[in-house]
Amino acid sequence: MTVTADGPLPPAPYDVAIVGAGVVGCAIARELARHPRLRIALVEAQDDVGQGTSKANTAILHTGFDATPGTLEARLVRDGHARLAAYAAETGIPVERVGALLVAWDEEQLAALPRLAEKAERNACPDTVLLGPGELYAREPHLGPGALGALHVPGESIICPWTTTLAYATQAVRAGADLHLNTAVQHVTAADGHLLTTSRGTLRARHLVNAAGLHADTLDRALGHEDFTVTPRRGQLLVYDKLARPLVRHILLPVPTALGKGVLVAPTVYGNVLLGPTAEDLDDKRATGSTADGTAALRDRGRHILPALLEEEVTAVYAGLRAATGQEDYRITAHPGQAYVTVGGIRSTGLTASLAIAAHVTGLLVENGLDPGPVREPEPLTMPNLGESFPRPYQRPDLIAADPEYGTLVCHCERVSRGEIRDALASTVPPRSLDGLRRRTRARAGRCQGFHCGAAVRELFERGARP
Numbered sequence: 001m002t003v004t005a006d007g008p009l010p011p012a013p014y015d016v017a018i019v020g021a022g023v024v025g026c027a028i029a030r031e032l033a034r035h036p037r038l039r040i041a042l043v044e045a046q047d048d049v050g051q052g053t054s055k056a057n058t059a060i061l062h063t064g065f066d067a068t069p070g071t072l073e074a075r076l077v078r079d080g081h082a083r084l085a086a087y088a089a090e091t092g093i094p095v096e097r098v099g100a101l102l103v104a105w106d107e108e109q110l111a112a113l114p115r116l117a118e119k120a121e122r123n124a125c126p127d128t129v130l131l132g133p134g135e136l137y138a139r140e141p142h143l144g145p146g147a148l149g150a151l152h153v154p155g156e157s158i159i160c161p162w163t164t165t166l167a168y169a170t171q172a173v174r175a176g177a178d179l180h181l182n183t184a185v186q187h188v189t190a191a192d193g194h195l196l197t198t199s200r201g202t203l204r205a206r207h208l209v210n211a212a213g214l215h216a217d218t219l220d221r222a223l224g225h226e227d228f229t230v231t232p233r234r235g236q237l238l239v240y241d242k243l244a245r246p247l248v249r250h251i252l253l254p255v256p257t258a259l260g261k262g263v264l265v266a267p268t269v270y271g272n273v274l275l276g277p278t279a280e281d282l283d284d285k286r287a288t289g290s291t292a293d294g295t296a297a298l299r300d301r302g303r304h305i306l307p308a309l310l311e312e313e314v315t316a317v318y319a320g321l322r323a324a325t326g327q328e329d330y331r332i333t334a335h336p337g338q339a340y341v342t343v344g345g346i347r348s349t350g351l352t353a354s355l356a357i358a359a360h361v362t363g364l365l366v367e368n369g370l371d372p373g374p375v376r377e378p379e380p381l382t383m384p385n386l387g388e389s390f391p392r393p394y395q396r397p398d399l400i401a402a403d404p405e406y407g408t409l410v411c412h413c414e415r416v417s418r419g420e421i422r423d424a425l426a427s428t429v430p431p432r433s434l435d436g437l438r439r440r441t442r443a444r445a446g447r448c449q450g451f452h453c454g455a456a457v458r459e460l461f462e463r464g465a466r467p
Contacts, residue, residue, distance in 0.1 A: 003173055003429055005047060005181040009203045013193060014041040014178075016365065017205035019185055019219060022054040023161065023354045024346050025211035026168035030378065031358035032365075033175035037373030040177035041203060042169070043196070045184035048436045049429060050165035052213045054351070055439065056235070056288070056320020058277065059268055061085065061095060061157040062352040065120035065128065066256055071329040072360075074123055077349050080356035084164070085157070087355060090380070093163045094269040094387025100156035100251040101131070101140065103147050103305070109255040110148045116255070117151055128153050142247045144307050156251050160269050161351050162439040163383050168354070170428045171378040179429065185212075188222050190338045207339045207370050209361060214285045214323050216331075216344035228331050228344055232285045233324040235277025236294040236317070238302070241447055242271040242388075244312035252305055263301045265309065270414075270442060271388035273309065275302045281324065290317045315447050322347055332357070334364040341365060384420060386442055393417050410460065411453040413446020418460065425464035437461055 016032055018025050021044035029042040044051070061084060064077035088095045104110040113130055120128045129152040136150045137143060173179050180200065187197040194208040210219045217230040245267060254262035266274045278294050295317060303310050323345055325331055330353075331345035341364050343357065350357070366372060385392060393399050393406040394415050400407035405419035424431060424440040431437040434444065434457065443457045444450030450457065 003179045003181065005432060006200070009180060009183070009198065009201045010178070012039070013204035013206060014039045015205070016207045016209060016370065017041040017043055017194065017196060017203060018209040018211055019043050020211035020213055021049040021169065021179065022052050022211065022213050023050060023165040023168070024343060024350050024357050026050070026165050026172060027354035027358040028209055028211060028343070028361050029172035029177050030168040030175070031355070031362050032372070033172045033177045034375050034377060035372040036176060036376050040172070041205060042172060042177055042179045043183045043185060043198065043203065044179070044181050047181050047432045049169045049179070050162060050439070053320055053322055054161060054165050056237070056318060057161040057351050058237070058264065058266065058274060058348060059158055059161045060251060060266065060352075061159040062349050063125045063153060063155040064123050064349070064352070065125040065153050065155075066116060067123055067349070068328050069119065069122040072332060073328070073330050073347075073349060073353070076330065076353040076356040076360060078124055080353035083355035084159070084352060088159060088164070091167050092382045092385055093160055093167060094385055094390055095157050095159045096267070096269055096387070096389055097155070097157045098250055098267060099152060099154040100253050101136065102151040102153070102253045102255055103136070103143070104149050104255060105147060107148070112255050113149060113151045120153065125153065125155060127155065140249060140252065142306055142308050143252070144304050158251065158267060158269050159351070160386050163386055164351065164354070166429060166440065167381060167383050171381055173428050175376075175378050181432070185219065188219065190223055190340065193339065207365055209341050209343060209365070211343045213346070214321055216323065216342065220342050220344065223335070223338060223340060225335065225342065227333065227342070228325040228327065230285075230344070231324045231326070232282045232287065232321040234280040234282055234287060234319055234321055236290050236298065236319040237274055237276030238295060238298050238314050239316040239318070240273040240275065240309060241313040241315050244273040244309055245271050247306060247308050247312075248273055263298065263305070265302065265306050269387040269389065270445070272315065275309065277320070285321065288319050288321060290319045294319070313447065315449065316445070330357070332360065332364075334368050336368040339369060384423065384440065393420055410456050411443040411446060413448050413453075414442040416441045416443040421457070421460050422464060425461065431461075434458060434461055
């Protein structure tokens, strides 16, 4: 019902508090808010939703073809893919079903492709196709020389991760959940429910969900559990200009390793091309900076996969941290005696699985004493379209005729209008920084990175931002 970022927290206890407003935490809040009887708190240490791993996702809607069969992750990714695809269609989140190619560059990788096809079939993805080099290069003519074949996975898609997280949070808040930003959990005590000591005071809840991402192990230990340790795994990525988009038609994946899916080349729904990520295990859970060695390694790999890509302009470099736990499965555990559920070890597939994870966690809470009451479906929601393959506001004469602000461009690289910025600032979960505004509108995310529009965007933000 409210979004707060300062001031005291409500004294009355909540039925459920969710720590962490990433894509998974927001999905859980949305699912629980379908039960109007419940009082829900979504607690986030930073000033916006999706500020951690979620905002640095590779933005792929996975089929789950390469998950380990029989794992919880495999089941939730498969279920989540269907749920999120339908949800995106309902809410206007941009999705493009471009398909993926797992490219084999040596004989060992080529020999692994039939096993990956069998694995895909066990994961209910039976429509994969083995390709020889001729058909591979016919599909991807700019691919670097030396590829021996590929596995085509037609169901893989690209999606907007920022809009997805924001959609969940928006529906949760509109349905009655309280979103508390700038609320870092410093201590938790399990006694007659849960008492959370935070940077904004204390908060009480009868049930607690730990969706704290990189810090899920810390919160787990505070409640007496040492089931896993999160190792931050940094993934650095390069974002290439829109002029590079014609170079690639599919998501180009390597044959996966124990460290992850490896370096990929993928189009984005925004019209750019991604190269990355690296996979660097670190000790520092705040080390989201890019490095010269990391970007150099990516360029070397990109030169091998798609040589012409290296001739295009890089518009952004960023890095994200994934919550590696040393086990190739999610760490979702109910602790009945404490009315507590841990949602840990959610890897890059968490975006795809988010709605299924939310349903699973809600089921665990109910099994362990939560009485959710009746269901009321969220009010329909239409999110702003950030995808290039769908009509943007500046391309819609009907919209501009009704409101000329949608025809007045502020950011020309990304073609963002004054109307879109105004709408973002007046939205249910408004941005509290220029970076938050960029994730909602793409303003300052283009080729010039705000060099030309930065002052105008800042003026609109400072004039329209809520206190």
